[in-house]
Amino acid sequence: MPPSVMPTSKKGEGVPPPAAISAVGLRKSFGDKTVLDGIDLRIPTGSVFALLGPNGAGKTTVVKILSTLITADAGELRVGGHDVAAEPQAVRAAIGVTGQFSAVDGLITGEENMLLMADLQHLPRQEGRRVAAELLERFDLTDAAKKPASSYSGGMKRRLDLAMTLVGDPRIIFLDEPTTGLDPRSRHNMWQIIRELLADGVTVFLTTQYLEEADELADRIAVLHDGKIAAEGSSEELKRIVPGGHVRLRFTDPAAYRTAVATLHEADRDDDALALRVPSDGTQRELRSLLDRLDSAGIETDELSVHTPDLDDVFFALTGGTDKHKETAR
Amino acid sequence: MSALSLVVRDSNTMLRRNLLHARRYPSLTLNLLLTPVMMLMLFVYIFGDVMSAGIGGGGADRSEYIAYIVPGILLMTIGSTVIGAAVSVSTDMSEGIIARFRTMAIHRGSVLIGHVIGSVLQVLVSLVLVGAVAAAIGFRSTDATVLEWLAAFGLLALFALALTWIAVGMGLASPNAEAASNTAMPLILLPLISSAFIPADTMPGWFQPIAEYQPFTPAIETLRGLLLGTEIGHNGWLAIAWCVGLSVLGYFWSKSLFERDPK
Numbered sequence: 001m002p003p004s005v006m007p008t009s010k011k012g013e014g015v016p017p018p019a020a021i022s023a024v025g026l027r028k029s030f031g032d033k034t035v036l037d038g039i040d041l042r043i044p045t046g047s048v049f050a051l052l053g054p055n056g057a058g059k060t061t062v063v064k065i066l067s068t069l070i071t072a073d074a075g076e077l078r079v080g081g082h083d084v085a086a087e088p089q090a091v092r093a094a095i096g097v098t099g100q101f102s103a104v105d106g107l108i109t110g111e112e113n114m115l116l117m118a119d120l121q122h123l124p125r126q127e128g129r130r131v132a133a134e135l136l137e138r139f140d141l142t143d144a145a146k147k148p149a150s151s152y153s154g155g156m157k158r159r160l161d162l163a164m165t166l167v168g169d170p171r172i173i174f175l176d177e178p179t180t181g182l183d184p185r186s187r188h189n190m191w192q193i194i195r196e197l198l199a200d201g202v203t204v205f206l207t208t209q210y211l212e213e214a215d216e217l218a219d220r221i222a223v224l225h226d227g228k229i230a231a232e233g234s235s236e237e238l239k240r241i242v243p244g245g246h247v248r249l250r251f252t253d254p255a256a257y258r259t260a261v262a263t264l265h266e267a268d269r270d271d272d273a274l275a276l277r278v279p280s281d282g283t284q285r286e287l288r289s290l291l292d293r294l295d296s297a298g299i300e301t302d303e304l305s306v307h308t309p310d311l312d313d314v315f316f317a318l319t320g321g322t323d324k325h326k327e328t329a330r
Numbered sequence: 331m332s333a334l335s336l337v338v339r340d341s342n343t344m345l346r347r348n349l350l351h352a353r354r355y356p357s358l359t360l361n362l363l364l365t366p367v368m369m370l371m372l373f374v375y376i377f378g379d380v381m382s383a384g385i386g387g388g389g390a391d392r393s394e395y396i397a398y399i400v401p402g403i404l405l406m407t408i409g410s411t412v413i414g415a416a417v418s419v420s421t422d423m424s425e426g427i428i429a430r431f432r433t434m435a436i437h438r439g440s441v442l443i444g445h446v447i448g449s450v451l452q453v454l455v456s457l458v459l460v461g462a463v464a465a466a467i468g469f470r471s472t473d474a475t476v477l478e479w480l481a482a483f484g485l486l487a488l489f490a491l492a493l494t495w496i497a498v499g500m501g502l503a504s505p506n507a508e509a510a511s512n513t514a515m516p517l518i519l520l521p522l523i524s525s526a527f528i529p530a531d532t533m534p535g536w537f538q539p540i541a542e543y544q545p546f547t548p549a550i551e552t553l554r555g556l557l558l559g560t561e562i563g564h565n566g567w568l569a570i571a572w573c574v575g576l577s578v579l580g581y582f583w584s585k586s587l588f589e590r591d592p593k
Contacts (some may be wrong), residue, residue: 070591093435103426107351119343120436148354164430198437 018178019078019086019171020045020203021066026075028061035061037227039075043220045171048194048204048253053314057224059207060100063176066205067097071204080172096170099160100177106150110141110160113149117167128167139193155186162193172203179213191216211312223318238314245282250275263297265330268327282308333437335585340437344444349420353524362414363456365518367463368408371398374467374526379559381527393468400469401553402526405546407460408453408490412497415449420510429592442584444496453490455470471557482556488573489549495580502587523547545572 021043028036037059043049053059065068066079066086077084080094097103104113114136136142139159144152147149149160158178165173179187180309194217197204210215214221215235222232231238239245249267251257253275260276261269267276280286288307294301309317334461352359373381374396382395422428422445431441474482504510523537524530524546533541541547548568555562 058442069429069432090436092433097430097433099426103406103430105347105425105427107354108347112350116343116347119346120431120434168434228530279536 010131014100018045018081019043020047020080020151021049021061022078023066023205024076026062027245028058028065030046032293034227035103036065036072039224039227039229041222041229043203043205045203046198046201047216047219048198048206050214050221051205051207051224051316052209052214052221053207053224054117054209058227059209059224060176062224063097063099063174063205063207067174068092069097082311085287089314094170095169095172098158098165098176098178099176099179102158103153104149104157104164106148108148109146110152111145112148113164114145114167123167123170131167135166138204155182155189155329158182158186158190158327159193162190167195167248170202173197173205175204175206175295177209179208179210187213211315223315231314239309240281245280245306245308246277247280247282247287248277248303248305248307249274249294249301252302256299256301259297260299260301263293263299280306282306337437337440337443338366341443341447341534344440345447346444348444348448349451349507352448358414359452359456362410362574363407363409363459364431365503366403366456369406370399370403370460370464375430384472396464396467396469397472397558399527401557402465402521402524402546402550403464404457404460404486404553404561405489405549406518406521406526407456408486408493409521409546410519411453411456412449412490412493412517413511413514415445415494416497416504416510417507417515418502419498420444420461421507423502423592424435424457424506432511432592438589439585442498442588449494449497450487450490453494454487457486457490461533470510472559474557474559478556482553483551485552485556485569485573488577490568491571492545496586497579497580499580499583499587502584521550525550543568545576548572 018040018217021041023039023041026036026039026041027034039062041049051059051062061070065072066077066084068084068091069206071085079091082090082094084091104110105116108116111132114132115128118132121128123131126255133142134147141156141163147156152160161180162175169257178194179190182190191213194206204217206214206217218235220232220234220309221238223230223238231241233241246268249264251260254274257276259275261267264276264278267278269276278290280290361364373409374392378392382392382398389568419442422441428441456506470480497517499511504513523541524544526546530538530547548565549572551560551565552562552569555559555565
């Protein structure tokens with residue numbers, strides 16, 4: 001294990017942590033269809049990165065390339081300090097991958113799947129048994145350990161899948177749509193597991209089509225659209241770059257409402273509700289200037305609320321333009 | 331870990347996985363065993379009298395015909411059992427677990443080596459079972475020495491290895507299990523146009539070269555020679571050349587198919 005993938009404490013300290021995963025100019029085409037058209041990524045060690053995009057955007061292709069399953073057409077890619085094209089075995093030794101489709105052997109039991117992984121990680125027999133038993137316990141699979149994996153529910157298969165990935169204690173984990181198709185309870189379980197990984201200092205590369213999931217888990221989010229990264233940043237940063245934020249003012253007195261309408265020309269009117277929507281990015285300065293204008297006009301609102309855009313707004317703003325005729329995400 | 335011990339260790343792990351599959355789901359292996367056993371029964375008990383009249387130069391002796399076809403049936407057993415290898419490789423490749431193996435720091439070829447060794451072991455078990463049926467209905471070797479028995483086993487194992495590598499390639503080249511089963515069909519049809527059931531020199535003249543030089547006939551004639559004391563001639567070298575050639579071809583074909591980017 002190279003020192004560059006040592007667990008580091010979270011952001012806010014002087015030196016930026018080294019990149020666990022980086023890509024510069026990643027390109028991939030299948031036939032004449034360009035799937036990835038020059039992607040740059042930098043994922044600091046110990047963080048959770050979410051790659052967000054609609055079905056077919058190429059998220060899985062990014063994971064397949066970075067996890068050495070398929071080769072890129074172009075791009076400089078490093079994972080765990082190793083060049084993906086030149087040293088694929090070293091990359092493989094550093095990573096764990098849990099794919100979108102369950103990568104468990106359905107013909108054998110959950111326990112046998114775990115022991116298979118222990119053997120392939122070259123753990124001594126005793127240690128393999130211990131690690132397998134611990135992980136089965138941790139993922140609540142002990143009762144089902146002796147049953148064939150094909151008989152497991154979707155959530156159980158996904159847990160077994162991740163448990164198998166963790167046998168070798170990888171410091172970088174790729175999770176390709178880890179909660180797609182899971183019920184809400186299983187989804188929250190999976191989120192909890194991912195948070196525990198992060199607490200252990202593991203770097204997580206997550207793909208998802210659920211905005212809520214990226215919002216919940218990720219330190220940084222990139223939106224993949226038309227083979228390019230349409231936007232990248234923290235959840236808060238992304239929310240700030242799209243319009244849709246506003247301040248809502250509601251009145252009970254029609255006279256006060258009319259005064260407000262006359263004062264705030266730029267506002268959208270909702271005459272039935274006696275409410276105004278004033279466009280705003282929700283920053284302190286804009287709020288203060290709005291309040292100053294209300295004060296100087298002597299307007300008292302009955303209710304004032306700030307609406308910041310959520311990731312849905314971001315997502316549709318970034319991907320909606322050329323995509324309306326296609327299926328929307330979710 | 332050195333490269334060699336990595337190959338051995340990972341291939342051994344993969345072999346155990348494949349044997350576990352075979353033990354849990356024996357129906358595929360048993361189904362494939364039915365074909366050679368039924369062929370043996372069919373030719374001995376239904377067509378036996380006519381066939382033995384045809385080969386024995388008049389003397390309609392059934393036990394002579396049993397002796398004649400058992401070597402062919404044994405090689406047909408190999409052909410039919412390795413179809414199982416093509417099907418299971420093809421099924422396996424469609425499973426997510428293979429993608430997982432590809433992203434792990436294990437020996438690349440171990441997945442295929444595990445399949446091949448597992449399949450050869452299955453073939454040997456099938457050969458023992460079919461051999462037992464043949465012995466039960468009256469097959470006896472005519473004074474074969476221990477060395478000749480060993481050579482016979484060696485030939486069968488080598489032939490199994492060769493056909494398995496070809497079958498693994500067929501499994502990798504096929505998009506699904508049904509297609510794999512169809513692609514591997516020639517492996518069970520070839521014995522029908524070999525000297526397994528009738529001597530090649532009783533076939534139409536234009537067809538004789540095909541029957542004589544296809545992989546099965548030299549192997550069958552060599553096995554006959556070893557067990558029954560008939561003339562082997564150039565068939566021994568031909569059989570070994572076919573085995574080595576098919577193994578090498580199948581190995582490199584399978585390797586290049588496995589190393590393609592998966593879909």
